[in-house]
Amino acid sequence: MAFPNGALALVHRAETTVEQEGTYAFSRDGRALVNHRSPIRLDGKGNLAALLVMCGNPAYPPETVTGVDLNEIRIAGRVRSYVVTV
Numbered sequence: 001m002a003f004p005n006g007a008l009a010l011v012h013r014a015e016t017t018v019e020q021e022g023t024y025a026f027s028r029d030g031r032a033l034v035n036h037r038s039p040i041r042l043d044g045k046g047n048l049a050a051l052l053v054m055c056g057n058p059a060y061p062p063e064t065v066t067g068v069d070l071n072e073i074r075i076a077g078r079v080r081s082y083v084v085t086v
Helices: 067-072
Strands: 008-012 022-028 031-042 048-054 063-066 074-083
Touching: 048 067, 063 067
Parallel strands: none
Antiparallel strands: 008 074, 022 031, 022 074, 031 048, 048 063
């Protein structure tokens, strides 16, 4: 889901883990971001082992995050809607 510039995202803060595909607000490397995320692999214990991060901007290719890099991502919540001023 691509958000128009200046849109206000409505984030459900209770959803702080990526258990299903969706758009999430998160922080990584000190930056606040909103991207589409999809869990693509679980380990033998049912824990997330890899995460596919996709941006609505075609200038940024999809990225697969694995291993210790998953620890750098802090999920603020799942985006449920957005509001645009006309």
